[in-house]
Amino acid sequence: MTTVDEGYSAKKWLPLEANPDVINQYLWGLGLAPDEVECYDVFGLDDELLEMVPKPVLAVLFLYPITKKCEEERIKQDKEIKDKVHSDKVYFMKQTVDNACGTIGLLHAIGNITSEIKLSEGSFLDRFFKSTANMTPIERARFLENDSQIEDAHSVAVIAGDTTASDEVDTHFICLACVDGELYELDGDRAGPVSHGASSPATLLQDAAKVIKTMIEKNPDSLNFNVIAISKKA
Template identity: 25%
Template structure:
């Protein structure tokens, strides 16, 4: 394979512009702050959700999932790809939703050709083909945070690392499926029509979160929905349309910042600050250093005291 896959953020703006660059039309992602069916319904036409969680690296694999049941026959009938490379799970999760919604969603020429090309492949070969797709990898990497310090593709995770994983949930042929490339097959969570999805998905997510200690709050949930500007235009809701356009502008700005690292700028800024402090005399410099140490220690102590319980998604 030519080149590696870098880590991308679980962010609605990142995922929305990523799929647009892949050619998907009239779809966006919305971050959900609570596990409430009504919040999911308010997002409009829903295609699926993507869930980010801390992956238990030391967990042993089992012949049966902890929730739901493996559906090996469905692995060949719907789009399901094994994850064959680290850091690609975010893009793989969003493709797991969208490539199974072809017909409901305009996924564009490139993804449609990719889906057709891999149609007869087993899950392992689909995963390999996805990992070797120059187009998908280059678009994925264009939304990665720029860092001069580490190549994210060079070191495999260990049990001591905090490793996070994306999985997809969607309704396909009136069944609720969990699509996780690290599992041997799609996981069925029972009957579920598209209209029932908001009610059926919440208990599944709650049961998954309950496997973790109450102090674990590092979860993120993104809904894959129809572009909210479409509904605003249809309803003639000028205020909602303006809010959505403003959100897109903010996403563009944030994404442009992600493509750059500011280490050089910060370094030069610090040099200037230190030079100024030294010019004021040794006592001023020492006082400044001690104040900074004290503020850092205070922030660390405050973070240790923080904790959360309940169904909020952080």
């Protein structure tokens, strides 16, 4: 999902399913080697369940329900973070295509771990990150918006899901990643990256879980949450 703001496009995709198998195939098709990373469901946020997730975890995707309270808080926080300085190593892009948040979340994840992984030369991911390296967040969004290869791949991934996709959804994907010793919330609907304090590659999953728990507590009446870890393969 995306919210209408300045720079919003009329283009609308079907939403990506929060399904690790679907996302794995999607990423591998875009140029991430199958022996590099793999996505896994995180079945709970307690320590014993987090320990079951294959390590090291490179990034975390979180799908949560959009509520009026969430939107009000987002608007308030955006005013606070708009002028905040963050590490120039953070790869961040805006979202201008409705329902593209799953793909944006994956691009945020991969864009912030390129030093940890190998992308197939000439693949979409290789081309995308090389082409957008020096662009602004909104320029990166426009580049994505006008790229038919990623739109087609996204559509294939949607069809591969276990459920029938609807273009009217009330859920949203974000990415949590550790960059330069800080945990960042990366959401194309936000004014910029949101820092959640100190983190490290070793504690990324636990640190992300704390942030996610807080977000879940703000929506006590909803069960529509999914957490997916993107882990480096041994």
